[in-house]
Amino acid sequence: MTNADVARAFNEIANLLEFKGEDAFRIGAYRRVARTVAELQDDLKTVTDRGELATLPGIGDASADRIQELLTTGRLALRAELAAEVPEGLLRLLDVPTLGPKKIALLWRERGIRSMEDLKAAIDNGTLAGLKGFGAKSIEHVQRGVEFLEHSAGLTRLGDAWRVSTQIREAVLTLPGVQHVARSGALRRGCETVRGLDMLCVAEDPAPVIRQFVKLPGIKQVLAVGNSWGSVMVDVYSGHSMQVALRVVPEKTFGAAWQYFTGNGAHNSRLRELAARRGWTLSEHGLISGKRVIAARTEEEIYSELNVPWIPPEMREDNGELSLDEVPADLVSVERMRGDMHMHTVASDGRNTIEEMAVAARERGYQYVCITEHSQSSAIAGGLKPERLLQHVAEIRAVQKQLEGIIIFAGTEVDILSDASLDYPDELLAQLDFVVASIHFGLGYDMESNTRRTLAAMHNPFVNCIGHPTGRLINERDSIPLDINAVCREAVRTGTALEINANYYRLDLRDQHARVARDHGASLIINTDAHAVEQLDQMHFGVLTARRAWLRDHDVLNTRTAKEVGHFVALKRMKRPQPAAAG
C-alpha cells in the first residue's frame, strides 16, 4: 500500500460522497487528506509508526484512524459502505468533460444511469432529453466527451510509460544473465502516448530470463510466454494498465533487434527497400546477404551499410529522414538546454520556494531560470495581485543576491483573458524580465476567437512567450481550435517565442505543430512549467518532442545564453509590434 494508493482511496471516498450530495466541506476534508498524503515525501507507514499522522496538515484523528485501518487491513469500512450505496461505475463518469458530481448524481437518480455503458445507451436512445440541466447543447457536449474518452482509452502518456519502463528496466537488470536492457518502440521514439511497452534485453540464455520476468512483482496478468519473449499486463495507475513485452536477444544481433522493434513501421519499410535494392534482407536478426551477416551488432553499422546516416529514434517516422545527407549534429538535446523559463513556487500553486527551484535548476546544470507565477484571475492557483507580484519580484532579487551560479529572472505567467486583454497592465509587465502569456479560461471558444486572443497577446511588447498554446491535456482534454499558421506567422513578426510545454500531460505545442513553427522560422522555447523541483526533470519529455520536430539548437530560445535571452526580450520591447494592417 503506497502513499499514492492511500491518496487514491481518499479521493474515491470524496467522489462517492459527492454523488450522495454530502456536505461540501466534509468532502473537501477528504480531498485535503488525499493531497497531503500524495505530496508526502516520507513513507506513510513510517510516519504512522512514529505516531505523527495527525500532525500532518489536514489530517485529524478521524482520518488518522482511517489511514491506520487502510495500512493494516488494506481495506476501509467506509469505502465499502459507500460502494454499497452508490454505483462505483459512476466514478468513471467523472472523466467525462462537462460532467461533474451533481449532474452525474442526477443521471443516476432520474434515469438510473450507473455506468459509462448506461450513459452511452441513454444518449443513443435520447432518454436524456427533458432532464433538468440537460439541454441540446449539454447533451452534445456529453456525447463528444464520451467519444473523446473512448478514443484515448488504451493509450498511456509518455511520462507514465517512461516511469513504468524505468521500473521494469531496473527489475530486469537484476535477473541473472541479463547484460543490458533497452527501451524500444514508440516510447524510444518519444511519442506523446504509447499503446504498450517494448523492452529489449541482452542475455545468452533467454528462457530463464523470461520465466523470471513474468513473475516480477507488480505484474497483474501474464498474456503470453515464448522461448525468448514474454508479454504481461502492468498497472500504470489505478484503473489503467498497459501491456509490456520483453524480448531477449543475443549481443551479436542486438542492434538489428533494437532497430527493428523501435520502428516505426513505415521507417522500417523504407530501410528494407534500401536493403532489397542491394539484394539483401533486413530483419530483427540482421542485415543479411544470402547466409552472410553484413551487420547486426549495432544500429550504426546497419544504417552505415545501407549508406544512410544513423537516424535518431525520434526522427524515425518516414518524414523524409532517410533522404538526409546527414543528421544535424546540433539536434536539440537535454545537455544543450541552458535554462527553464516557466515555473511556479509556493507564492502561487507550486510546492517549493524560489531558492529551492533555483538551486535544483543549478544542480541540473542550468545557467538561468525564470520564476513565473500565475496572475490574479487564476484565483484558485493562487494568482498574484499586482502589489503582491511586485513584492515577489523583490523576493526574487533578494534570493539572487544570496545565490551564485544561477541567474534568476523574474517573470509571470499572465492570463490571456476572454476579451483578449492581459490580466496585468503594461506598466507592471514592463517591470519583469520575461513574460509568459497563457490561456486558462474560456477554452470552449471557436478557432477565430482563440486565434484572436493569442495574436492580441503577442502584440503586447512585454509578452515574450505563449505558454501551452493549444491548452490540451493528453488523454483528458482536446486542444482548443487554433489557427496554428497564423499564430506562427505572428510569432515570427512580433518576436514572440512559442512554448513546447514539457509537462507530459501537455507536450504543447505538440511535435507536428512545433515543426510547423520551425518551418515558419519561429523561436520555440522548451519549458517545464514545474510546480515542484522534481518536475524540472520533465524537460526530457519536451526535448523528445522538439527532436521529433527536428528542432536544432538555434530554433530553441533557451539553448542560448542568459544574455541572448535578454536581447530577445529587449528587441521586442524596442520594436513595439503593432497588429498587422487588416486585409
Next chain:
DNA sequence: GCCGTTTTCGGCCCGACTGTTTTCAGTCG
C-alpha cells in the same frame, strides 16, 4: 472532517464561463 493567540462552534477558497433552470447552478482551473 479539520481547525483555533479572535473561536472547542462555526467557519472553511476564488472567479469566470456556460447553458439554460431567465436569475443562477454546475463545472473548471
